[in-house]
Structures are given as structure tokens and as C-alpha cells.
Amino acid sequence: MRRCAPLAWLALAASLSACGGGGGDEPPAPGPGPTHIERFTLGGTVSGLAPASGISGSSRLVLQNNEGDDLLPTANGRFVFATPLAAGSAYAVRVKSQPDGQTCTVAQGSGAMPGAAVDGVQVGCATAVWGLPEGVWVRETCSKVSPDQGARNLFRLTRQDETRLTVNHGTMAYANAQCSGAGTVQSEKEYARFVVDRKETRGGITAFWGNWTFTATPANPTRAVFARSGPYLCWGADHFWAQFPTMDSVERIVVGNPAQSGQCFLLPN
Numbered sequence: 001m002r003r004c005a006p007l008a009w010l011a012l013a014a015s016l017s018a019c020g021g022g023g024g025d026e027p028p029a030p031g032p033g034p035t036h037i038e039r040f041t042l043g044g045t046v047s048g049l050a051p052a053s054g055i056s057g058s059s060r061l062v063l064q065n066n067e068g069d070d071l072l073p074t075a076n077g078r079f080v081f082a083t084p085l086a087a088g089s090a091y092a093v094r095v096k097s098q099p100d101g102q103t104c105t106v107a108q109g110s111g112a113m114p115g116a117a118v119d120g121v122q123v124g125c126a127t128a129v130w131g132l133p134e135g136v137w138v139r140e141t142c143s144k145v146s147p148d149q150g151a152r153n154l155f156r157l158t159r160q161d162e163t164r165l166t167v168n169h170g171t172m173a174y175a176n177a178q179c180s181g182a183g184t185v186q187s188e189k190e191y192a193r194f195v196v197d198r199k200e201t202r203g204g205i206t207a208f209w210g211n212w213t214f215t216a217t218p219a220n221p222t223r224a225v226f227a228r229s230g231p232y233l234c235w236g237a238d239h240f241w242a243q244f245p246t247m248d249s250v251e252r253i254v255v256g257n258p259a260q261s262g263q264c265f266l267l268p269n
Contacts, residue, residue, distance in 0.1 A: 040113055042091050043080035044121025046073045050102055061104055062097035063123065070096060073123070080119075087115035095123070100197035101163050103128040127162055130196050130208060133226055134159050137233045137265035138172045142179035150179040155235070155265060156188065157226075163210075165194040172268065183268060190215050194224060200247050205229045207250045212237055229254045234264040 042065060049061060063071045069083045085091060093109035104125040111118070138152040145151050156168040170188030174181065196210040205227055212224035223244045224237040234253050238244045245253075253263055 037086050038115075039084035039086050040115070040117045041080050041084050041119075042093075042113070042117075042121070043078060043119045044093070044108070044123060045078055045119075046076050046104075046123045046125070048102075048125035049073065049076050049099065049104070050125070051075075060097065061095070061099040061102075061123075061125070063093060063106075064096040065091055065093050067092075078119075079123075085113045087113050089113045091118070093121050093123075098128070098198075099125065101128055101195075102126060128196075128199065129162050130199055131206075132159050132162070132165055132196065132208065133157055133228055133233050134165075135267055136172075136185070138183070138268050140264070140266050142174075142177075144177045145173070147177060148175070150174045150177045151186075152179055152183070154185065154188070155191075155233075157194075163196045165196070166190060167192040167194055192224075194226075202247050202251070205247075205251060205254055207247060209244070225250060227254050231266055232264045233266075236263055 046061070061073055063073065063079070063081075065071075065081050065083070069081050071079060071081055073079050090112055091110060093106050095104050095106060098104060102125045104123055107122040107124065109121050109123075134157050136154055136156045138154045140152070142150045142152055151174065152172045154170050154172045156170070158166045158168070160166060167190075168188050169191035171186050172179075172183035173186050174183045192215060193213045194210050195213075196208045198209040200207050200209075206229075207225055207227040209223065209225045211221050213221040222237055224235065225245055227234045227236075227250045232254065234250075236245055236250070236253055
């Protein structure tokens with residue numbers, strides 16, 4: 001019976017070793033896997049969008065969500081942004097770029113994702129109301145015609161509708177060489193037609209861009225811009241689409257001393 005005792009102790013030691021009682025080298029058990037985040041689409045409906053003009057350099061409707069994820073709808077109907085959003089995520093849809101000749105507005109365009117797809121954003125487009133400049137505008141620079149007579153060039157702008165102007169060109173004659181007092185319109189005739197398709201305001205300057213078609217050469221339209229700033233109406237034209245003025249170049253025309261640029265006009269007293 002004494003010879004059996006060592007065998008019992010050996011069996012007990014082997015059992016403890018198998019259970020890892022004195023170890024510590026075992027790796028920890030793996031934790032739970034990554035949680036899947038479900039995402040949902042954001043979209044809505046466009047209505048009132050006119051067919052694209054197809055003119056090089058023309059503006060198109062561009063929608064944007066959360067200052068990114070641009071979307072360019074080309075027709076009326078349903079739209080969906082490319083990037084889905086997680087439940088609870090904020091969304092804010094805005095019009096990044098207006099289409100030619102139209103103003104589009106967003107309704108029901110902001111909120112938080114409810115844990116389901118959102119398809120109720122409404123984008124409505126209508127003919128732009130430009131607030132176009134009208135009236136007779138004369139160049140401030142006075143040209144001396146004779147010792148006792150002066151003249152100024154003039155533009156007469158007549159609004160036909162919310163986006164179209166007819167432009168007459170002529171001269172305003174004065175009974176003195178300083179072009180002071182009341183003048184008399186002379187040699188006025190239709191000069192061009194102007195169709196506005198873009199408007200931008202920066203500071204105190206509002207600029208209207210569009211197609212400028214000369215009456216004498218209707219087959220060769222160009223681009224032009226009228227810019228209102230205080231009492232001044234400034235004008236510029238560009239026969240090369242790629243070089244057409246930006247708002248920065250409009251500011252260069254207007255800011256400073258616009259009367260001396262030869263491109264800015266005033267309403268006569």
C-alpha cells in the first residue's frame with residue numbers, strides 16, 4: 001500500500017499542469033465582432049426644371065448635401081444622393097448652382113435620418129426674377145463736340161420680360177461743353193438684345209450675365225455683363241467664351257473710379 005502513494009501524487013500534479021494552474025501564456029478570448037451600421041438613402045423630387053440649353057459654359061442645376069456629395073439632376077422627377085447616411089445623421093440639402101434663367105429652391109431639405117430612407121426633399125424651379133436694370137444710362141465722361149456743345153454716349157435699356165432686355169444706343173447732347181444740365185437724346189437706334197441667364201451679388205455689386213446679340217449682326221452673338229453698383233451701371237462684353245468675365249473681373253471694372261473706365265454709366269439728373 002505504501003508503494004501506491006507516489007503514483008497518486010504524480011497523477012495529481014499532472015492534472016494541475018493540464019489545467020494551466022501555474023501558466024499565464026494563454027491568449028485572451030476574442031471579443032465580439034464589429035457592429036454593422038445600417039445606412040439609408042436621401043432623395044426627393046425635382047419639379048419645374050427647364051431643359052438644359054446646351055450652350056457651352058452655361059450653368060446647370062447642382063444640388064449638394066452637407067456641403068458635399070454633389071448631384072446634377074438633368075430632368076424633373078426623382079433623385080437620390082450617392083452617399084447613404086446612418087440613422088441619426090444630419091442632412092442639409094441646398095442648391096449649389098442655379099440653372100440658366102431659373103431659380104430653384106429647396107423645401108423639406110434638412111433634418112436627421114430617421115432610421116429609414118428619406119425621399120421627401122422637394123426642389124422647385126421657376127423662371128428667375130432678375131430685377132433687371134432699366135432706363136436711360138449715360139456715360140459720365142463728357143465729349144466736347146464744339147466750344148459750346150458737349151455729348152455723352154447712352155444706353156437705353158428696356159425690359160421685355162424677367163430675363164430679356166432690348167438695348168438702344170445713342171448720344172445725349174448738351175448746350176454746353178461741360179455736359180451739365182438737361183440733355184437731349186439724339187441719334188438713338190436699337191443696338192442689341194440681351195438675354196440674362198446668370199446673376200451674382202457680391203457686396204454692393206450685382207452682376208447680370210447673358211447672351212448679347214447685336215442687331216446689325218444677329219448671327220454672331222457674344223456674351224456680356226451688366227453690373228449695378230451704387231449709381232453706376234457698368235458694361236462689358238467678351239467674344240471668347242473661355243475668357244468671359246468672372247465676378248472678380250466685374251469688380252475690377254466697377255471698383256475704384258468707374259467713370260474713368262469708359263465702361264460705366266449713370267442715370268442722368
